[in-house]
Amino acid sequence: MVYLKNNPKKVEIKNGGSAPTVKNLEPTVYADFIELKAVGYPFDFNLMENDLKILNKDLFEAYAREQWLGLVVCEGSYLFDQKIVPDFSFQVVKAEPNGSTISDSTKIKLIESDISKNNHTESVKSNLTLVDVVGQVNAKNKTKVLMKYIQEPERFGQWAPKNILFYGLPGTGKTMLVKALANELEVPLYLIKATSLIGDHVGDGASKIEELFEKAQKNTPAIIFIDEIDAIALHRSFQSLRGDVTEIVNALLTEMDGISENESVVTIGATNNPLLLDNAVRSRFEEEIEFTLPDDNERKMIFENYLKTYPLDYDFDLERLVKLSKNMSGRDIKEKVLKTALHHAISNDKTTVEMSDIDYALKNSKVKISEVKGMFE
DSSP states (O other): OEEOSSOOSOEEOOTTOSSOEEOOOSOOOBOSEEEEEEEEOSSOOTTOOOOOOOSOHHHHHHHHHHHSTTOEEOTTOEEEOOSSSTTOEEEEEEEESTTEEOOTTOEEEEEOOHHHHTTTOOOBOOOOOGGGSOSOHHHHHHTHHHHHHHHOGGGTGGGOOOEEEEEESTTSSHHHHHHHHHHHHTOOEEEEEGGGGOOSSTTHHHHHHHHHHHHHHTTOSEEEEEETGGGTSBOGGGHHHHOSOHHHHHHHHHHHTTSSOOTTEEEEEEESOGGGBOHHHHTTOSEEEEEOOOOHHHHHHHHHHHHTTOSSEEESOHHHHHHHTTTOOHHHIIIIIIIHHHHHHHHTTOSEEEHHHHHHHHHHOSSOOOOOTTTTO
């Protein structure tokens, strides 16, 4: 199936026919070469992904040529897949000669589309605020300089905060805080998992790093947040675990060193353990900000915040629960306690979450629970 734009072929309606058919009134001109770009589906719904990844270009060429054999192609027209990915569209970027017919000897090339190229560099939007981040007073105070810089970058010059490291146990609010910062400052946030920077071929990772910083620079002021940065910048002593990501680390160091002037762009890396980081990468961070586990008062606030939107009624001793949740992060409280208890209650046809559901959640959590001596006396 093909939509033809400015098709040079003449259209003739056969007698009794209800639709026009294309009939060659001139000798057929076969295409030597066509260049395609994946542009996705003509409509969208949740089950569809517009991104397309080609694993073998030679196989794709054979697949495309066999499917569209005999079709007339013009630059700007569209070809639709009707086999493996029905209705996925490709735009004809170049056809040599234009208006020619695909034959079994036509060379077909697929170029990288904007869909694939920008898939991992779209900015993230959030409605979180600093008030939503319970506790972490020290981290919030230290990020004031980032806020000041992004608001008035021209005042800082060589004193600008460029590279900051967030570290602490999982679920303590590192990602939450950076989302809140970006939202309150109304700047784009480019949030990326370090593992997604590792490409299939040599050079892929470095190009993704360059693209990430280039995209941020075009939309300044901006924040780049690289989560789990130790996945690509693991300490040399763990080299065998890391694998060959040298080119990614070198590209990251180049951007962090400011060889390319990234004005009004702040890079924030996050790790659970800074000791795992490669020394060369760690030394580029001007400041390391620790995220700690919440204390009793902070855990109580976290429980209260989450319970405001709890879908069932609840009947349990909050003070006791605060004590039982010692050593838990905010994420643990939500995912391992409140959510597990809620699901347990629903699965048992309850309309109220009770202490027995909480006990079930605590028993099944992998976090070490410490009863406070004498609390039930």
